[in-house]
Amino acid sequence: MKKIKLVFVVLGMFLLVPINLFSQNIPIGNPLNGSGTDEFNPCISGNGKALLFEQQFPGEKALAMISYMRNGGWTKPEEVKGANTPIPTILNGGFYLNQNASTIVFHSPISGGVGGSDIWFMEKTIIGTWGAPRNPGKPLNSALHETDASLSPDGKFLYFTKLINTKTPNGTPCGKIFISEKLGKDLWKNPVMLPSPINMNCECAGRMLSDNKTFLFASMREGGSGGYDIYKTVQHTDGSWEEPIPYSFVNTAKDEKYVSVGAAGGLIYYTGAEKGGGLDIFRSKISDELQPEKVTLLQGTVKNSSNNLALVPKVVVTNIVTNKSVIYPGAADGTYTAFVPQDNSYDVAVMAQEGGCTFKSLLFNPPKQPKYEEKTIDVKLTPIKPDVICQLNNLSFINNSDTLEAYSATEIFRLFILLKANITTRIEIGVHTNQVIKDTVFQAGLNAKIIDTLGTYTDTTGRELYTLRTTYSSDNTVDQAKAIVKTLVKKGIPVERLIAKGYGNTQPLYQPADAILNRRVEFKIIHE
Numbered sequence: 413m414k415k416i417k418l419v420f421v422v423l424g425m426f427l428l429v430p431i432n433l434f435s436q437n438i439p440i441g442n443p444l445n446g447s448g449t450d451e452f453n454p455c456i457s458g459n460g461k462a463l464l465f466e467q468q469f470p471g472e473k474a475l476a477m478i479s480y481m482r483n484g485g486w487t488k489p490e491e492v493k494g495a496n497t498p499i500p501t502i503l504n505g506g507f508y509l510n511q512n513a514s515t516i517v518f519h520s521p522i523s524g525g526v527g528g529s530d531i532w533f534m535e536k537t538i539i540g541t542w543g544a545p546r547n548p549g550k551p552l553n554s555a556l557h558e559t560d561a562s563l564s565p566d567g568k569f570l571y572f573t574k575l576i577n578t579k580t581p582n583g584t585p586c587g588k589i590f591i592s593e594k595l596g597k598d599l600w601k602n603p604v605m606l607p608s609p610i611n612m613n614c615e616c617a618g619r620m621l622s623d624n625k626t627f628l629f630a631s632m633r634e635g636g637s638g639g640y641d642i643y644k645t646v647q648h649t650d651g652s653w654e655e656p657i658p659y660s661f662v663n664t665a666k667d668e669k670y671v672s673v674g675a676a677g678g679l680i681y682y683t684g685a686e687k688g689g690g691l692d693i694f695r696s697k698i699s700d701e702l703q704p705e706k707v708t709l710l711q712g713t714v715k716n717s718s719n720n721l722a723l724v725p726k727v728v729v730t731n732i733v734t735n736k737s738v739i740y741p742g743a744a745d746g747t748y749t750a751f752v753p754q755d756n757s758y759d760v761a762v763m764a765q766e767g768g769c770t771f772k773s774l775l776f777n778p779p780k781q782p783k784y785e786e787k788t789i790d791v792k793l794t795p796i797k798p799d800v801i802c803q804l805n806n807l808s809f810i811n812n813s814d815t816l817e818a819y820s821a822t823e824i825f826r827l828f829i830l831l832k833a834n835i836t837t838r839i840e841i842g843v844h845t846n847q848v849i850k851d852t853v854f855q856a857g858l859n860a861k862i863i864d865t866l867g868t869y870t871d872t873t874g875r876e877l878y879t880l881r882t883t884y885s886s887d888n889t890v891d892q893a894k895a896i897v898k899t900l901v902k903k904g905i906p907v908e909r910l911i912a913k914g915y916g917n918t919q920p921l922y923q924p925a926d927a928i929l930n931r932r933v934e935f936k937i938i939h940e
Contacts, residue, residue, distance in 0.1 A: 437684060440693045443488045444479055450691040452683040453670045458511035458565070458622055458709055458749050459786060460674040463681070464492070465693055466507065473500060476507050476518070494534055494542050497522055506560040510567065511622065511675065511751075512711075514743035516542070517570075519559040527555035531572055533598075538722060538744045548598040559587065560617045560669075564624065565751055566740050568594050571618035574603070578614075580632060582639070582667075586614035589629060609655050610645060622675035622751050624738065626704035630669045631656070638665035644702060659702065675751065676784045677703040706782035708752040710789060714762060715746055716769070717792040722746025724765040725791075732757050732819035741765065754778045759806050759822040762791045767833050769793035770802035773823055796834050800937045807896065807933040814891035816899065824896070827935065828903045838938040840911040841896045843889040845932075848917045890914030896933070911938065 445451050446467065452474075454465040461481040467489065468474040475496045477489040495504060495518055504520040516534040522545075525532075530553040532545040547553065552570070561572035573587040580586050588611045590603040605611055606618070614632040621628065625647050630640040641663040643656035662668055662682065672681040677698065684694035714725035725742030727750035734756075742748035742765070752758050755778065762772040772791045779785075794800050806823040809816060816824070831837060893912035901907050 437694045437696045439684070439686070440486070440681075440695065444486050445686070445692040448690075450474075451693045452691045453505075453507065454681040454683070454693045455507060455509045455670075455672045456674045456681050457509055457513040458675040458751070459711060460676065460679075462509060462513035463693075464507050464509035464516065465489075466505075473503060474505075476504065476516070478509070492516060492534070492542060494545055506617070506670075508562045510563050511565050512743055512747060512749035514745070514747060515563065515567070517561045517563060518545075519557075519561065519572075520545075526550055526553040529557040529559055529575075531558045531561045531570070536743050536745055538746075540745050546598060548600055551602045552592055552600040557585065557587075562617075562619050564620045565622050566624070566738050568739070569620070570594065570600065571606075571620060572603070573616040573618070574605075580614055580639075584667075586632075587616045589615045589618045607653070610653055614640070616640070617669050619672070621673055621704040622677070622707050622709070623705040623753065624751070627653070628659075628671060628673070629656075630667075637663040639667035640669050642668050642671055657702075661696070661699070673698070673704070675707060675709045677706065678784075706754050706784050708754065708776060708785040708787060710748075710750045710752060710760065710787050712748060712762075712788050712790040713746045714742065714748065714764065714791045714793060717794045720792075723769065723793060726763050726765045728759075728761045728763065730759040730761075730822050732759055732822065735822070752776045754782045757819065759819060761822075761826055762789065762793075764793055767830075769795050770800060771826065771830075773804065773806045773826070775806050775819070796830075796837060796937060798937050801934050802936075804933040804935060809888075809892055809895075812888060814888055814895040816895060824899050824903075828900060828905065831900070831905050831909065838909045838911070840913050840936045840938055841893045842913045842915055842934050842936060843893045843896075843932070844915045844919055844934075845887065845889055845917050848887045887914070887916045889916050892933075 439445060444463065444465070448470065450468045452466050454463055456463050462478065463486070464476065464478050466474040467477045476492040478492050479486045479489045495507065495516055497504060497520070502521055504518050506519045508517040514536045518532055519529045520532055521529050525547050526549060530547055532547055534545050535543050537543050552558070557575040559573045559575065561570055563570055570592045572590055574590050575585040575587045578586040589606045591606055592603040593601040595601060610629060612631065612633045616630050618627060618629040627645050627647060629643055631643050632640055636658065642659040644659060645656040646654045648654070662671065662680070670683065673679070679695050680698050681693060681695045683691055686692040710727065714723045715721060716723050722745055724744055725746065725748040727740040727742070727748050728737050729740065729750055729752055730737040740748060740750035750760070752760060757778065758776045760774045760776055770793050772793070804823055804827065807816065807820045831839070890912070891914070893914050897907070897910045897912045900910060
């Protein structure tokens with residue numbers, strides 16, 4: 413036990429090493445930076461509106477604190493009590509706040525762990541308070557010391573440092589950065605050490621940024637400025653890593669370890685020395701070439717439309733060219749944060765994690781010039797029951813034909829999964845348009861035929877004869893609805909569970925976006 417305590421005293425000293433002030437450095441100011449206290453190791457949420465950090469009063473141990481940006485200013489910091497312990501000799505550290513500000517990860521030797529320093533998780537509850545710390549156990553934690561953990565933006569991967577049996581020149585423990593993939597709430601795969609060029613000598617404090625590509629970490633290696641320095645690398649689609657480059661505007665002859673970058677990518681938060689010699693939280697601009705790729709940040713709440721209670725969300729972001737998806741889980745209080753890259757068009761679906769409800773689908777096309785954007789989309793989802801209508805925003809047809817656009821496959825599959833999960837549900841596929849053009853002369857865009865009865869006459873034998881005329885129409889909604897049904901049947905949905913209905917322009921379109929698309933596709937739950 414004495415050995416463990418000694419290790420964490422050393423770790424605590426290591427965390428407090430100040431770094432040089434950057435150019436254009438800006439202190440956060442009051443009420444975050446207090447008078448006569450040290451503030452250090454900041455971690456910012458994705459939207460930059462929640463900040464987790466450590467605060468230390470003279471003669472006392474550091475405590476985890478959190479503050480929120482409201483009405484243009486930071487709130488008075490509050491202690492995250494569950495992340496702190498009253499025992500003076502036990503030092504918790506490495507506090508990390510996820511992108512949605514709904515999960516805190518930290519390391520601690522408190523009882524109930526596997527051994528040494530373990531990784532612990534805290535999550536926000538449905539009422540917005542912090543739940544008790546949870547230890548995921550093995551294989552994530554071991555008898556060694558696991559420290560400095562962080563989550564990927566989608567929460568699927570955990571990066572952390574495992575201390576090894578060597579020390580740095582100044583006597584602090586040396587480590588390697590590992591990665592583990594999440595399998596369930598407290599179930600993780602066996603951790604794997606990240607390859608070179610990340611792990612070379614002594615490494616720690618890895619952080620994956622909002623683009624899911626840019627990775628920051630601290631390392632002692634040849635060519636550095638001295639001690640631990642901050643490096644940036646980028647992960648390729650094949651899993652390989654670019655050669656790390658130093659954040660030279662950060663690095664000094666002393667140790668640099670914890671830095672934090674929000675989703676906007678232009679500011680870095682760090683620990684700096686105040687004029688009086690103490691520690692404060694600062695921020696500084698990041699040059700364009702060192703920033704992560706631009707993303708669109710989606711945020712909002714998901715509620716049940718029937719009772720207005722929070723639903724635990726999940727947001728699925730799918731590249732419509734590669735068909736690769738990233739799933740962003742939401743929090744118990746119904747909030748979510750997700751990131752849409754700007755390198756292609758993306759299908760986005762906001763859903764309830766447990767299913768049983770409709771979904772909200774959106775299509776994001778890349779801007780002409782990449783730029784950080786934030787969009788707040790609050791969603792109300794309706795439980796699956798008769799007469800419920802759900803709009804299928806990401807279904808479209810090529811040139812008003814009955815051939816679906818390629819990107820519609822993601823929406824079709826989403827509807828297929830819903831029908832598979834609700835095996836007794838029957839639905840009507842309805843297609844609407846906001847304008848129907850008719851003419852007796854065939855022309856481009858008028859490829860639906862209508863046979864009109866103009867009247868009757870009697871021939872010399874007294875038989876009634878009909879006068880008929882062919883009219884050409886732009887109304888393909890019946891054929892389009894049938895095309896969707898046909899696709900679902902090919903996937904294995906029984907045809908008797910599906911009804912195709914083309915409404916033409918008999919029902920007005922009710923969303924502004926539809927006027928642009930000139931089309932509305934929806935499904936309706938049919939009475940049993």
